[in-house]
Amino acid sequence: MADTVATPKAHGHGEHHDVDYLHDGSLLSWMTTVDHKKLGVMYLWSVLFMFFLGGVFALLIRMELFSSDPSKAMMDAQTYNKVFTLHGAIMVFLFIIPSIPAALGNFVLPIMLGAKDVAFPRLNLASFWVYVTGALIAVTAMVTGGVDTGWTFYTPYSTTTDGSVALMTFAAFVLGFSSILTGVNFIATVHKLRAPGMGWFKMPLFVWGMYATAIIQVLATPVLAITLLLLIMERTFGVGVFDPKLGGDPVLFQHFFWFYSHPAVYIMILPGMAIISEVIPTMSQKTFFGYKATAFSSVAIAIVSFVVWGHHMFTSGQSQLAGAIFSFLTFLVGIPSAIKVFNWITTMYKGSISLEAPMLYALMFLILFGIGGLTGLFLGAMSVDIHLHDTYFVVAHFHYVMMGSTAIAFLAGLHYWWPKMFGRMYNESAARIAAVLVFIGFNTTFLPQFLLGSRGMPRRYYNYLPEFTFLHQVSTVGSWILALGFIIMAGYLFASLRKKFDAPANPWHGRSLEWQIASPPITHNFHEVPVVTAEPYDYYRPFEPSVKGHH
Amino acid sequence: MSSESHVAGHGAEPSFRQHHFINAEQQFDTSKLGMWLFLATEILMFGGLFVGYGLMQSVYPEAWVAGHHHLDRIMGAVNTVFLLCSSFTMVMAVHAASQSEKAKTVRYLLGTLVFAAGFLVIKYFEYSHKFHDGLLPGTHFSYHGGGPPQQAMFFGFYFAMTGLHGFHVVVGMALITWIMLRAMRGEFSSAYYTPVDLVGLYWHLVDLIWIYLFPLLYLVS
Amino acid sequence: MSEHVHSSSARIYVVVLLALLFLTIVTVGAAYVNFGSSSINLIIAVLIATVKATLVALFFMHLRHDPPVNAIIFVTSLIFLGLFLLFPLIDIGSRDKVVPYGLRMQAQPAAAKAAPAAAPAPSH
Structure with a gap:
């Protein structure tokens, strides 16, 4: 490897470039690094910690709901409100939104484009520390009073309740900035830092998904900032924009909130789809079916996501006309999503599929996203939603999309790129056992919630009628199976880190650029700028490396 | 960090080029693209306030008319002229920097700062007048001259919009001071004046937002 | 050559500034004229602002050449x-203006019944 760099270095530490990035620099230099790989890894540990924290709150919620008997209650109702709010706020703002773009995307996207770094490395560093600051503010809000509004902060409750609502919304405001910085960086990187020969339609589909995500991050997140600013003003000055007592309109808050938060749902799912678009062709060793259709469908989802937000508000007092328009537009989302699903399935057709852990998660994604996406269409129909709004049916639907699709895709990506990021292989058998447990646990937890919801169990309730007991208990047992799967996963992933580097450069026989460099990569990714001539996913012909010094 | 010498074929590279760009032009274009993306976020953020303002105006048109009668059109117009002139001096500063004219760059930046300060002085007088009359947002509204109660909401928007804009003016002044100091040190030339250009873009956006704030707040009748 | 480019683009900037100042006077003047309806005044004000914004974006922000x-x-x-x-x-x-057919029949009597009950509260 080292012999490929022949240029003499004037400044004395030329051999520095050949050190793998993990061993390049002290702890202090990691804290101030502008290397996209190190920032990706730091983001990864942060979001994994947040996933753990949010998961603990989820287990507490399920434990409390194990019994409808008040004498066996673990916590009082007020505490329960705070616990589910923290579960939602942590999982959404601190785990799912940054998980794939900021952790995996940061690591992989520049390499896939043949770049040495993202366009604005210092902004990338700023983004990480802004994220940490936001997380610390959120933790402060949790310990100083907590928040009991749900993650949606609806007015007028959020402007009247006690607790640290202002601080928590400020944390979301700060986290929004972190998300914007990532988005700006990715768009500029994709536009300007593609390697020679890397045309728009030679980019891996992961990059297209990240690009579509970044569009939403840049255009929607600022509105969240101003919404939360108005909410804080409302609490401190009593301006009355959202307060009917003063002539304001509480439904307007929902418009403002969902103008960001509905597109934000696609900030969550598009990166998941992007990962699946990488894992499936590689693990099937087959050319991607419908490359351009899939690329454009990512952008189409991003654009359509901005005109469907009213489907969260069918029962809010929004006008019937607006509801009907939003309901109609919502069905449009189904078209690009279905294009993707059909293309993934067709890509696998007659491929030589290997069922290793990343592929297991990708297949899980197809099933769970199918359920989550189709129930989304039920809920997008205004007449059905009036019945199902704010029931466990909605809870089950968005968990199938956020957890069953996005988080599962994140796990697919984590297992897929783990050898590249850390240079070690994890124990494959343990990974398969964990994957099966996660799949069983997830469905045991959330399938009963569809039944609960369709029978009228409202979401966010502290207690329930005795006839719901059985389904709630099945759901709680499912959460334990899920937790067991994650414990095993943590075990084999940490165990792999204690080993010496043993991962080959290309364990899955992929074709994109990140598989053509060493595992783990050197500090500057490439010894020389690669020149791309091959089509993406050209599994139909023998492999020709575009990176010099490939072995 | 390492220097840029490991890219073949670029022996005498300028010191400002960062290692992950192939050449200075790519770096310049990328920086500008990034700045425009940032401006897009600013437009959407201010846009949220404009949307709220417009919607509430459609609900309470009388309160909006009554509220705007408390605003001084002449002061608003003078401030508009100040910001337009500051935009002009800013673009002249960018132009001078691109021609490597150090003295002119500094002079025009100083002019921009003077106009911006003038804007803030007038804003100060407007604000203190409102404070004095009790024309404050929301529950702090204590004006006794009568009129629709939703004027309190109008002034909520007035202070939110002009306050956020004023904050951007202050940030802009800090940025202009910073690039002025760098220009005095002779850091900019026709080969590299990206920071002047980017701060210029930001400053024009601040002007652009005021171009809409002025008629919507001061001239609606 | 560079001197020529220099002076010509500086001249354009001066012309744009003068146009912007002129439009500011026009828009303030228009605010004192009653065009019959406040929405016409608003539309005129926003149109002039848009012309000004376009000038700033094209010339001062260099979008013309970017x-x-x-x-x-x-x-x-x-x-x-x-x-x-x-x-x-x-x-x-369209709130309360577009009501589905089935709900329209129920909405009217319900509103009529609710009105007396709501009478003590300050009218809207």
Whole structure:
């Protein structure tokens, strides 16, 4: 490897470039690094910690709901409100939104484009520390009073309740900035830092998904900032924009909130789809079916996501006309999503599929996203939603999309790129056992919630009628199976880190650029700028490396 | 960090080029693209306030008319002229920097700062007048001259919009001071004046937002 | 050559500034004229502001000479802002005006019944 760099270095530490990035620099230099790989890894540990924290709150919620008997209650109702709010706020703002773009995307996207770094490395560093600051503010809000509004902060409750609502919304405001910085960086990187020969339609589909995500991050997140600013003003000055007592309109808050938060749902799912678009062709060793259709469908989802937000508000007092328009537009989302699903399935057709852990998660994604996406269409129909709004049916639907699709895709990506990021292989058998447990646990937890919801169990309730007991208990047992799967996963992933580097450069026989460099990569990714001539996913012909010094 | 010498074929590279760009032009274009993306976020953020303002105006048109009668059109117009002139001096500063004219760059930046300060002085007088009359947002509204109660909401928007804009003016002044100091040190030339250009873009956006704030707040009748 | 480019673009900037100042006078003047309806005044004011904003974007912000992607970003942000305004406007403009056929029959008597009960409260 080292012999490929022949240029003499004037400044004395030329051999520095050949050190793998993990061993390049002290702890202090990691804290101030502008290397996209190190920032990706730091983001990864942060979001994994947040996933753990949010998961603990989820287990507490399920434990409390194990019994409808008040004498066996673990916590009082007020505490329960705070616990589910923290579960939602942590999982959404601190785990799912940054998980794939900021952790995996940061690591992989520049390499896939043949770049040495993202366009604005210092902004990338700023983004990480802004994220940490936001997380610390959120933790402060949790310990100083907590928040009991749900993650949606609806007015007028959020402007009247006690607790640290202002601080928590400020944390979301700060986290929004972190998300914007990532988005700006990715768009500029994709536009300007593609390697020679890397045309728009030679980019891996992961990059297209990240690009579509970044569009939403840049255009929607600022509105969240101003919404939360108005909410804080409302609490401190009593301006009355959202307060009917003063002539304001509480439904307007929902418009403002969902103008960001509905597109934000696609900030969550598009990166998941992007990962699946990488894992499936590689693990099937087959050319991607419908490359351009899939690329454009990512952008189409991003654009359509901005005109469907009213489907969260069918029962809010929004006008019937607006509801009907939003309901109609919502069905449009189904078209690009279905294009993707059909293309993934067709890509696998007659491929030589290997069922290793990343592929297991990708297949899980197809099933769970199918359920989550189709129930989304039920809920997008205004007449059905009036019945199902704010029931466990909605809870089950968005968990199938956020957890069953996005988080599962994140796990697919984590297992897929783990050898590249850390240079070690994890124990494959343990990974398969964990994957099966996660799949069983997830469905045991959330399938009963569809039944609960369709029978009228409202979401966010502290207690329930005795006839719901059985389904709630099945759901709680499912959460334990899920937790067991994650414990095993943590075990084999940490165990792999204690080993010496043993991962080959290309364990899955992929074709994109990140598989053509060493595992783990050197500090500057490439010894020389690669020149791309091959089509993406050209599994139909023998492999020709575009990176010099490939072995 | 390492220097840029490991890219073949670029022996005498300028010191400002960062290692992950192939050449200075790519770096310049990328920086500008990034700045425009940032401006897009600013437009959407201010846009949220404009949307709220417009919607509430459609609900309470009388309160909006009554509220705007408390605003001084002449002061608003003078401030508009100040910001337009500051935009002009800013673009002249960018132009001078691109021609490597150090003295002119500094002079025009100083002019921009003077106009911006003038804007803030007038804003100060407007604000203190409102404070004095009790024309404050929301529950702090204590004006006794009568009129629709939703004027309190109008002034909520007035202070939110002009306050956020004023904050951007202050940030802009800090940025202009910073690039002025760098220009005095002779850091900019026709080969590299990206920071002047980017701060210029930001400053024009601040002007652009005021171009809409002025008629919507001061001239609606 | 460079001196020529220099003076000509500086001249353009001066012309643009003068146009902007002129439009400011026009828009203030127009505010004192009653065009019959306040919405016409508003439309005129916003139109003039848009002309001014276009001048600033094209000349001062160099969009005229920039790579088109910068202008695309700028215009895209405005389009999405338009969407953000459009839908809540549809909502607020059509509340209680567009009621489904089946609900319309029930809504009228219910409203009539509710009115006396609500009488002690301050009228809206």
